[in-house]
Amino acid sequence: MMEQVPAVITAEKLRKEFGRVVALRGVSFQVPASTFFTIFGRNGAGKSTLLSIISGMAAASSGVIRVFGEDPAARTQRHRLSVISHESFLYDNLTALENLEFYGKLYSVQDLKERTHHVLRQVGLHHRRFDLVRTFSRGMLQRLTIARAILHNPDLFLLDEPFTGLDQHATEMLIGLLETLKAQGKTILLTTHDLHIGLRLSDQYMILERQQVVETGSASGLTEDALREKYFSLISSGEAGQ
Amino acid sequence: MSVIWAIIRKDFQMEFRTKDSVTAMWIFSLLIFVIFNFTFEVSRLLMLQISPGLLWVAFIFSGMLGLNRSFQVEKENGNLRSLALTPADPGLIYFGKFFSTTLFTLIFEALIFPLFIIFYDIHLSLLTLWIIPIAILGTIGFTSLGTILSAVAIHTKQQQILLSLLLWPMITPIIIWSVKTTGDVLAGDLSTAFQPVIIRMIVFDVIFTTISYLLFEYVVQE
Numbered sequence: 001m002m003e004q005v006p007a008v009i010t011a012e013k014l015r016k017e018f019g020r021v022v023a024l025r026g027v028s029f030q031v032p033a034s035t036f037f038t039i040f041g042r043n044g045a046g047k048s049t050l051l052s053i054i055s056g057m058a059a060a061s062s063g064v065i066r067v068f069g070e071d072p073a074a075r076t077q078r079h080r081l082s083v084i085s086h087e088s089f090l091y092d093n094l095t096a097l098e099n100l101e102f103y104g105k106l107y108s109v110q111d112l113k114e115r116t117h118h119v120l121r122q123v124g125l126h127h128r129r130f131d132l133v134r135t136f137s138r139g140m141l142q143r144l145t146i147a148r149a150i151l152h153n154p155d156l157f158l159l160d161e162p163f164t165g166l167d168q169h170a171t172e173m174l175i176g177l178l179e180t181l182k183a184q185g186k187t188i189l190l191t192t193h194d195l196h197i198g199l200r201l202s203d204q205y206m207i208l209e210r211q212q213v214v215e216t217g218s219a220s221g222l223t224e225d226a227l228r229e230k231y232f233s234l235i236s237s238g239e240a241g242q
Numbered sequence: 243m244s245v246i247w248a249i250i251r252k253d254f255q256m257e258f259r260t261k262d263s264v265t266a267m268w269i270f271s272l273l274i275f276v277i278f279n280f281t282f283e284v285s286r287l288l289m290l291q292i293s294p295g296l297l298w299v300a301f302i303f304s305g306m307l308g309l310n311r312s313f314q315v316e317k318e319n320g321n322l323r324s325l326a327l328t329p330a331d332p333g334l335i336y337f338g339k340f341f342s343t344t345l346f347t348l349i350f351e352a353l354i355f356p357l358f359i360i361f362y363d364i365h366l367s368l369l370t371l372w373i374i375p376i377a378i379l380g381t382i383g384f385t386s387l388g389t390i391l392s393a394v395a396i397h398t399k400q401q402q403i404l405l406s407l408l409l410w411p412m413i414t415p416i417i418i419w420s421v422k423t424t425g426d427v428l429a430g431d432l433s434t435a436f437q438p439v440i441i442r443m444i445v446f447d448v449i450f451t452t453i454s455y456l457l458f459e460y461v462v463q464e
Contacts, residue, residue, distance in 0.1 A: 057327065
């Protein structure tokens with residue numbers, strides 16, 4: 001008998017409304033531990049809203065969300081998760097080291113000095129640790145963003161369109177870092193509209209269209225062409241239904 | 243405490259590096275003192291009556307510049323969101339921003355006060371020391387509300403306009419009390435109304451700092 005992998009994220013019938021605008025319509029899914037889970041969807045499909053609810057930054061209008069078995073709004077599991085988006089979350093007028101030290105204190109990281117140097121080496125920015133962030137290239141910024149995100153050694157990563165605005169080199173570097181995190185057994189939830197990158201990294205995927213789940217499945221053995229065909233047929237059927 | 247201290251340290255590190263706020267605040271205050279000093283040719287008695295208002299115009303308007311700048315850096319790269327995503331208590335994040343803005347404004351006020359004395363020929367006495375607690379109470383009233391309202395306004399496109407619209411009506415009482423008590427001190431006449439006004443300022447600060455601390459969690463949520 002196969003052992004049941006515990007779910008890190010459980011969402012049941014999540015609904016979110018902003019006034020008259022419905023951002024999510026009864027979204028249900030589970031993300032098992034140590035899984036790379038990708039949510040595909042067009043702009044406005046509800047991906048970012050879903051991530052905001054999972055991170056505890058927004059409350060669902062109805063439905064149930066559990067992260068590590070707890071309501072994310074309770075903030076008890078914040079130290080176990082990390083959010084990466086197209087925004088760097090860094091201070092331009094602090095050095096790389098100062099940025100990490102600042103966030104390390106907010107996360108109460110043990111042995112902060114050693115840990116900051118370790119993660120800076122990990123992302124290849126140790127030699128630039130005394131440089132102001134405003135002097136960094138987009139790729140270096142994204143590496144430092146990753147360093148900030150892994151500083152407190154979280155178990156769950158929430159990535160909201162992290163490839164936006166990255167050039168090819170920086171994209172490959174980010175993919176490499178995500179593959180390393182995946183190999184370490186971290187749980188990763190990625191939202192993207194890039195089918196190629198999403199499929200390359202994923203164990204499981206879900207497609208959001210018109211603020212609801214229209215497809216979930218395993219990415220293993222799925223070709224990009226098959227996913228692309230499925231994705232566009234679901235989107236066009238959604239458009240036809242509008 | 244480490245969260246509060248980390249935020250204060252971070253804000254001061256950035257300000258001393260860029261000097262963005264202090265430069266704008268310094269020029270603005272200097273302009274106010276110079277323009278009003280050379281525009282009105284009034285008697286010393288009348289000058290004593292209007293100078294407390296001028297001092298607080300300089301304090302509050304330059305304080306607004308500092309407040310705007312303090313939250314602009316939290317907006318630039320989504321930093322306020324990242325602060326809210328940490329396990330740190332949002333109330334402590336509020337106190338970090340509140341203390342850093344208050345300290346910065348008070349230091350700045352201490353730097354421009356000698357200019358005020360020179361431009362308006364203020365006679366110093368032991369009573370003048372009362373300016374220190376008045377400045378502290380007035381500034382706390384301004385920054386306690388300014389900190390939370392800046393966090394509200396940060397989510398909007400017209401951040402500075404919205405902040406002014408929200409903040410000015412709410413800080414009007416503390417400004418009036420600050421000007422009134424400063425006037426009493428500069429005139430060397432602590433009237434019977436002086437002490438009750440100081441007590442009102444303390445109550446105002448305690449109430450609005452507590453409310454802001456309690457509400458900050460909801461303000462930083464999306």
